[in-house]
Amino acid sequence: MADQLHKAQISILSTLRHKEAARFTLLMRPTGLESDTFKFHIRKLVSLGYVEKTDEGHYQLTAAGKEFANNLDEAARAPQRQPKLSVLVICQNPNTTTEPLFLFQQRKRNPFFDFWSCIGGPVQWGDDFEETAAAELHKQTGLTADCAVRGFYRQRDYTAAADALLEDKLFVIVEATRVRGELSNAWYGGVNTWMSAGAFQRQPHHFASVLQAIDMIKTGQTFASHKTRYSVEEY
Secondary structure: OHHHOOHHHHHHHHHHHOOOOEOHHHHHHHHOOOHHHHHHHHHHHHHHOOEEEOOOOOEEEOHHHHHHHHOEEOOOOEEOOOOEEEEEEEEEOOOOOOOOOEEEEEEOOOOOOOOEEOEEEEOOOOOOHHHHHHHHHHHHHOOEEEEEEEEEEEEEEEEOOOOOEEEEEEEEEEEEEEEEOOOOOOOOOEEEEEEOHHHHHOOOOEOHHHHHHHHHHHHOOOEEEEEEEEOOOOO
8 A cells, every 4th residue: 555655645744754743734735636636635644544633733753654754765755675584494304314405497478487495485474483484384385394593695686787676575484393294285386305515506497595595504604695587588
């Protein structure tokens, strides 16, 4: 809903961010709108729960309005774009006694269709990292495990030709231990398999970030950052 606000509504929220409260005329002035038109926009913000009218007839931000206004780009007067937050779940097969095998997934969804990765998923507002990782692991593979945060990895994806930013992602690296259950491929979004890190690296299309995450867990490194470039066909 926030991304769909009219520029006049963004202006109101931006102005109120720097004031405890403000009169109707003060809020209307930067928009250049007529009074009747401006009334529609301020009423819309009231109905959304971003703005409230005081007993003195002024307008002020609600708690929700303060949170939204805090994420405004002051220059553009638009919501700031921020990195996507997701979990990367590193899961090692507990039954192997020779070369370690890890749980990898070939994506059957866009973007990056057919790329090899590990289990992952977005972190929703207010959710715990560990609970998100455990839920995604079970949903996508049928397995259950104990999950613990081991570090953070930031990756920015660019187009190879134009060097345009495609995605800005912050991954929470989660290690899954005490893995239980039988591996399933019932989930439609990818094909799961146990594979060595070396075999994963030999796949034509794979995410180097997964190998970085595995290495970070091994070495105890808690943060890393990398830029990658993809062709339009790969993305």
